[in-house]
Amino acid sequence: MPGMLFALFAYLGFGLAALALALFIAAPLSAGLGLPIHVDASLWPASSPWFAGAIDFGLIVFFGLQHSVMARPGFKRWMSATVPVYLQRAVYLVATSIMVTVLIAFWQPLPAMIWQVQDSFAATLIWMLYGFGWLLLVAATFMIDHFELFGLSQPFRQWRGLPVPHDEFRTSWLYRYMRHPIYTGWLVIFWATPQMSVGHLLFAIGMSAYIVVGIIYEERDLIATFGGRYRDYRRRVPALIPGLKI
Template identity: 45%
Template sequence: MDEIPLLRKCLGLLYSLVCYLFSMLVLAYFVGFIGPPDVPKDINSGPPTAWYFAVPINMLLISLFALQHSGMARKGFKQFWLQWVAAPIERATYVLCSSLALSLMFLLWQPIPLPLWDVQAQPARGLIEAVYWLGWIIVVLATFLLSHFELFGLKQALAAFRPHPGEASAFKTPWLYQLVRHPLYLGFVMSFWATPHMTVGHLLFAGVSTLYILMGTLLEEKDLVQLFGEQYRQYQRKVGMLLPFVGRR
């Protein structure tokens, strides 16, 4: 009888590991989708579609990811979701759904290649590309400053092997989190906008995605206030939301 729970735990860990590796591949492709590295299909490649078809399709793709990413993160949905998904693999399943939603966007994205600016002169082009890569460095670093493997669901799957449940998440603000409350989102916004070759399609992606990040951040902050209470309210008063000293309450 004891072997069945152990088998389920091992399968859960294997499932979480597969979800993690898939999410890393999708994130790596994301870097090339909007930036310098070559990928099979980027934000400007593919046969162009009439803008009045491309815009609603792209808006739908971004909205689909936004609804999945924010909706599944809400406390009410998690309570419902846990009736069907075991707690140790709940986070990994969320990460898998996010990765699939992003993959769908990569696959179906309709390019609108009309250029808005194209910076070729140095050092301006080099500076823009440096900001782009700095944004991705901040994204990766921000995940490790808190708990990279918890964020992607591996820690929860490993915790199932422990005889006693782990302690509740403690409130902490390491390094970058003392400059802005959401350095992960700041890094994404930097990478979305820092391009030497801006097209209408890229602008649509950057603008709508930034708007989603702002809305999603406000929803996340409500959850964090509920979780940490006055401790997080004091943090809001001292540290800006996405920019240092901007957005303090």
């Protein structure tokens, strides 16, 4: 039961971190709501552009290292010495939530504008695309196993004494047409904005680069787990955009 409660805490905390990140990225909407912190605003004193850029780049790298290293099988084996397997996903969510909070709290704005859409109708369409990115991301988690992915199924099985299922290779719904719809959702979220500042561009480029690296490492692990089945899937199905070899 304590493990289940911890997993619920991790799940809810991650949900709050995701909401904070959504508001952080959507700078014009957050500014309109009077929020003092977003990708183009901070409570910290203004820094020189080069120093701010270096801080922001370091935050993105730090986030990427945490997110990627903790997901690797080798790290999970090392963590098994102190953390039960059924709680490892929950611990991963807690660490990710902390890193998202650190990134938001210490981000240094670079508010100079690269583009700004003035037409209200066009801006509304872009915000609809931004919302679609979040919808795609969340929907894609349910097309595999949302509660397994976010660490709730594992402690529930342990609490109820249920057997651990074997790894299952699933290609349902959108996964028949793209290998990584969750990452596609993230890319839409990063780039769909009617107001692109230098800081937002740095964030979008850095996070997009992390996604490319993440796909490489994730697919290496999937091939190690599923072998030829995943190689054939990767050959037939594009990674991010249906109908295109990317």
